[in-house]
Amino acid sequence: MSTINITPFTDVLLVLLIIFIILASVTKEPKMPDAKNKERVNPSQIVVLINEKSEIQIGPSIVTVQGAKDAFQALQDQTGHKFKSVIIKADPKANYGTVLQVMDAAKQADLTDFGLANHIEGTPQGQNS
Numbered sequence: 001m002s003t004i005n006i007t008p009f010t011d012v013l014l015v016l017l018i019i020f021i022i023l024a025s026v027t028k029e030p031k032m033p034d035a036k037n038k039e040r041v042n043p044s045q046i047v048v049l050i051n052e053k054s055e056i057q058i059g060p061s062i063v064t065v066q067g068a069k070d071a072f073q074a075l076q077d078q079t080g081h082k083f084k085s086v087i088i089k090a091d092p093k094a095n096y097g098t099v100l101q102v103m104d105a106a107k108q109a110d111l112t113d114f115g116l117a118n119h120i121e122g123t124p125q126g127q128n129s
Contacts, residue, residue, distance in 0.1 A: 046075055046086045046111065048102055052093035056102060065101045072109035085113035 049057040056063050058071040076083070086106045090099050103114060 045079065045083050046072070048086060048088045048106075050088065050090040050094045050098060050102065052091040054095040054098040056098065065098060065105070068102050068105035069108050072106050072111060076109050076111070081110065084111060085115060086111045087115040087117050089117040 046059065051057075056065065056068060058068060059075055061071060063071045072086075086103075088099060088102065106114070
């Protein structure tokens with residue numbers, strides 16, 4: 001009596017399932033979390049705005065991710081390197097990787113304290129801090 005051995009077939013299916021699970025978790029970008037705080041962030045002279053299209057505004061100028069380090073360095077040179085803090089106001093729909101790249105560029109320009117601004121509970125929606 002002959003039978004079909006399905007063990008190799010099952011092994012291949014399980015390996016493919018594991019590969020698809022890993023790829024699905026890697027390809028999804030994490031959503032920016034909704035944060036609720038009761039305190040305002042400390043004031044800073046350097047404010048970074050990141051909109052829903054992941055466009056970066058550092059001070060008065062709009063820059064690319066690659067130009068962020070130069071913009072931070074220029075602001076540091078203008079202020080005599082007296083500031084160490086940056087406030088980042090990112091839209092919840094902004095690319096999470098863009099926020100991390102901006103933070104890395106700020107660190108390279110010797111800005112080490114970060115404030116991530118969000119909506120403060122109990123204030124009108126238009127006021128961010």
